[in-house]
Structure formats: structure tokens, C-alpha cells
Amino acid sequence: xxxxxxxxxxxxxxxxxxxxxxxxxxxxxxxxxxxxxxxxxxxxxxxxxxxxxxxxxxxxxxxxxxxxxxxxxxxxxxxxxxxxxxxxxxxxxxxxxxxxxxxxxxxxxxxxxxxxxxxxxxxxxxxxxxxxxxxxxxxxxxxxxxxxxxxxxxxxxxxxxxxxxxxxxxxxxxxxxxxxxxxxxxxxxxxxxxxxxxxxxxxxxxxxxxxxxxxxxx
Amino acid sequence: xxxxxxxxxxxxxxxxxxxxxxxxxxxxxxxxxxxxxxxxxxxxxxxxxxxxxxxxxxxxxxxxxxxxxxxxxxxxxxxxxxxxxxxxxxxxxxxxxxxxxxxxxxxxxxxxxxxxxxxxxxxxxxxxxxxxxxxxxxxxxxxxxxxxxxxxxxxxxxxxxxxxxxxxxxxxxxxxxxxxxxxxxxxxxxxxxxxxxxxxxxxxxxxxxxxxxxxxxxxxxxxxxxxxxxxx
Numbered sequence: 264x265x266x267x268x269x270x271x272x273x274x275x276x277x278x279x280x281x282x283x284x285x286x287x288x289x290x291x292x293x294x295x296x297x298x299x300x301x302x303x304x305x306x307x308x309x310x311x312x313x314x315x316x317x318x319x320x321x322x323x324x325x326x327x328x329x330x331x332x333x334x335x336x337x338x339x340x341x342x343x344x345x346x347x348x349x350x351x352x353x354x355x356x357x358x359x360x361x362x363x364x365x366x367x368x369x370x371x372x373x374x375x376x377x378x379x380x381x382x383x384x385x386x387x388x389x390x391x392x393x394x395x396x397x398x399x400x401x402x403x404x405x406x407x408x409x410x411x412x413x414x415x416x417x418x419x420x421x422x423x424x425x426x427x428x429x430x431x432x433x434x435x436x437x438x439x440x441x442x443x444x445x446x447x448x449x450x451x452x453x454x455x456x457x458x459x460x461x462x463x464x465x466x467x468x469x470x471x472x473x474x475x476x477x478x479x480x481x
Numbered sequence: 482x483x484x485x486x487x488x489x490x491x492x493x494x495x496x497x498x499x500x501x502x503x504x505x506x507x508x509x510x511x512x513x514x515x516x517x518x519x520x521x522x523x524x525x526x527x528x529x530x531x532x533x534x535x536x537x538x539x540x541x542x543x544x545x546x547x548x549x550x551x552x553x554x555x556x557x558x559x560x561x562x563x564x565x566x567x568x569x570x571x572x573x574x575x576x577x578x579x580x581x582x583x584x585x586x587x588x589x590x591x592x593x594x595x596x597x598x599x600x601x602x603x604x605x606x607x608x609x610x611x612x613x614x615x616x617x618x619x620x621x622x623x624x625x626x627x628x629x630x631x632x633x634x635x636x637x638x639x640x641x642x643x644x645x646x647x648x649x650x651x652x653x654x655x656x657x658x659x660x661x662x663x664x665x666x667x668x669x670x671x672x673x674x675x676x677x678x679x680x681x682x683x684x685x686x687x688x689x690x691x692x693x694x695x696x697x698x699x700x701x702x703x704x705x706x707x708x709x710x711x712x713x
Contacts, residue, residue: 316612341618352609354627364627365617412617 267292267420267451268313268326270333275312275319275475283308283319285477290420295442295452295464300472306455307349309472310422313453314346327419342369345418349425349455351409353397358389358408361397365416379415387411387441403434410441421445423454439464483681490682491689501662502683506690509667512580513648516587521640524592528599528639529625533611543600549593555652557589562656578659583667586653591643598642602635603628634705641702645695 268290275283283305290296298306312319315336324333326344331337353361362383366376384390387407392400400408406426413421426442427435443464446452471478494502531543563569565577576582610631614624629636651669658665660674668687675684 314616316616338618338620341616344616346616348609348613350609352607352613354610354613355631364614364619368614368617368619368623416617 524595558653558656598639
């Protein structure tokens with residue numbers, strides 16, 4: 264059994280409104296999942312719950328073979344689960360400081376952080392951007408820096424919220440290549456995806472959401 | 482024309498470096514900057530917590546802070562006077578009519594401004610800043626520092642605003658300081674005193690210093706707010 268993550272009856276409610284009601288979610292190690300569905304179907308809510316940003320109830324949450332709670336969310340899970348916003352925000356420091364942020368936050372030493380950030384910069388092909396102020400970067404460039412920032416932490420699961428939405432063709436191409444590279448590294452990806460943009464990735468499993476419910480699409 | 486003569490005399494006092502006058506300016510700056518240095522860190526923490534934490538009574542606290550914003554400074558002075566006077570609960574500390582009492586008074590006056598400004602700056606921050614810090618594994622302190630860093634211009638505006646309020650405040654300083662020459666006489670209390678004595682020159686000179694300071698602070702504040710807006 265190589266389940267990376269499994270949970271049963273994952274629920275999030277706001278008042279009477281059910282935002283999320285997933286009977287079962289199982290993610291296998293090294294798989295890429297595309298989470299599709301209309302606006303408001305609960306794709307972002309599901310990702311945010313798994314990233315620990317929104318509280319959700321879950322009967323049985325297991326990650327890397329260990330029973331965990333989803334809320335309160337254990338801080339150490341952030342090292343293993345990376346999340347990138349729909350429109351990622353960069354701290355208004357520098358590109359390098361953005362990439363080392365998570366490394367410093369999780370206790371990496373300065374030389375180690377510098378070295379891993381450097382590797383992430385090379386990996387994402389963003390070396391030409393390192394001297395540009397983060398707020399001056401284009402949407403596609405921000406997305407790549409955000410991916411590098413998460414990649415530097417080497418999580419086992421990536422949660423990406425519409426990573427290629429609103430990007431021009433070139434940006435979409437570069438970001439898709441990075442996602443493909445993550446998948447080839449044997450990492451697990453759960454990608455919310457509004458349209459068919461990412462379907463040219465090979466070997467993906469499609470999950471479809473409707474009104475907070477999840478189904479495995481054919 | 483008395484006004485012209487007075488102004489000429491005031492300018493003379495300013496430019497010949499009248500020691501009494503500059504001592505008053507120095508005392509003013511020392512007390513106000515000291516008060517801000519002490520209260521700013523606490524107020525920023527309070528403002529941040531009010532903006533980000535959800536707990537029972539939070540809304541009431543926010544309303545109280547905003548109400549204290551408009552609290553007359555003489556009333557702050559009155560309450561502090563009663564606390565510090567010889568028969569008051571804190572009378573044994575013998576702080577009444579000292580610079581320390583004035584610093585405490587100015588801290589109380591500046592606190593609601595600093596808290597309310599920080600609160601609104603943090604509330605106005607993009608939620609993704611805080612969330613990004615969290616998902617990258619940051620703890621509470623690092624997350625707070627990241628958010629405050631992003632809204633630093635708003636926080637700076639808060640500090641300038643607080644300074645503008647305390648440097649020109651007369652009621653509380655007069656009551657708990659006592660306007661003792663060379664000790665607790667600051668610019669506003671000196672102006673009030675000189676005017677009642679009919680000696681306008683020093684009052685006008687101090688008024689010029691105070692106006693210049695207030696204008697500089699306002700410029701600094703507009704700059705901070707403008708710089709903050711540009712970043713969006």
C-alpha cells in the first residue's frame with residue numbers, strides 16, 4: 264500500500280452551506296491528479312483544507328502512513344505539503360529572499376538555505392529574474408518563482424491552485440514544464456484546473472468536483 | 482504692529498540659539514520620542530492581534546480602541562493625575578510632575594492611534610501574505626513579521642500620526658507634568674504659559690518650531706502612505 268494521503272468524509276461547512284463533502288480521497292505516491300470542476304465546485308476549498316489554510320473536519324486523515332489531524336493542522340506538515348495560490352503572492356523583499364523564506368522558517372542553516380535556493384533558481388530557470396523586484400515580475404514569472412519557492416522545500420505533495428490560469432502561452436508553457444519536472448521527480452501533485460490547459464501532462468488521474476463532492480472521472 | 486515685532490523677536494530667539502527655548506524643544510522631543518519608542522512595539526503587537534485573531538470580545542475591543550482615538554487628552558491627564566497624586570493608588574511611586582508621568586500620559590494618548598492604524602493596515606493587507614508565510618512553514622512570530630513588513634508604510638504612518646498627536650498635546654502634559662521650567666516644560670505647555678504671561682515672542686518662536694515639526698511629520702506621513710500605495 265503506497266497511499267501518500269487518505270481521508271474519509273472530509274467536510275467543510277459555512278453556516279448551512281456545505282462547501283466540501285468528500286466521502287473519500289486517496290492520493291498515491293508519485294501520481295499527478297487533476298482536479299476539475301466548475302467555479303465554486305470546491306476545488307480551491309479542498310486544496311486549502313489539505314494545506315491547512317481552511318479548517319475542515321475529517322474522519323480519518325492519514326498522511327505518509329501516520330494518522331494526523333487536519334484541524335488543528337500540525338505545523339510540521341507544511342514541510343511535506345506545498346501549496347501555491349491561484350495568483351501566488353511574493354513577499355516584497357527579493358526573489359532570493361522569497362525562495363529562502365520557507366527554508367529559514369523550517370530551520371535550515373544559512374549556507375544550506377542559500378545552496379538549496381540556488382538549486383531551486385536553476386531548476387526553475389529564473390536566474391535572469393533574481394535582481395528584479397518581485398512586484399515588477401509578470402504573472403508567469405511570479406508563478407515560476409512561487410514554484411521554485413515551494414520546490415526548494417522539497418515537499419512530497421504539491422497542491423497547486425490553477426497554476427496556469429491567466430498566463431500567456433509562453434508562461435503557461437514554462438510553468439507546465441516545471442510541473443512536469445516535479446511529476447518526474449516522483450512527487451505527488453494535486454492540481455486544481457479550470458479548463459483543459461494542463462491535460463497535455465502524461466499519466467494524470469482526473470478527479471472531478473461538483474458542488475463540493477468528488478468523483479473519479481473516466 | 483505688535484505682531485510683526487513679536488515675530489521678529491521670535492525669529493531672533495530661534496536663530497541666536499536661546500538656551501531656554503532650545504531646552505524646551507529638547508524636553509519635548511525627548512518625552513515624545515521616548516513615549517513612542519516605548520509604546521510602538523506594544524501597540525503594533527496589539528493591533529496585529531486584533532486584526533488577525535478571532536476571540537470573544539474582539540469587536541468590543543476594536544470599538545473601544547476607536548473610541549479612545551477621540552478621547553480628550555485632558556481626561557487622560559485627569560485620570561493619570563488621580564492615579565499618580567499622593568493619595569492615589571500609584572502615589573507612592575512619586576511620579577506626578579515628572580517627565581516619566583508625561584511619558585506615560587503620551588503613551589496612553591498615542592496607543593489607540595497606533596493600535597487602530599496598525600489594525601487597519603494589517604486588515605488591509607492581502608490575506609495571501611499571511612497564508613503564504615503559513616504554508617511555507619512559518620510560525621506565528623515569523624508570519625506576523627512578514628505581514629507587518631508588507632504593510633510597513635501603514636505602520637510608519639501610524640507612528641508619524643502618533644508623534645504628531647503627542648508632540649502638540651497640551652492638556653495631559655500640563656496636568657501631570659506641571660510645566661516646571663527645565664524639567665517638565667515642553668513646547669505646548671510653554672506656549673500656553675508664555676501667552677498667559679503676555680510674553681508672546683517665546684510662544685511664537687516655539688509655535689514656529691512646533692508648526693515646522695508638525696508639517697514635517699505630515700509630509701513624512703503622506704510620503705509613507707504614497708509609498709505604500711505605489712507598491713500595490
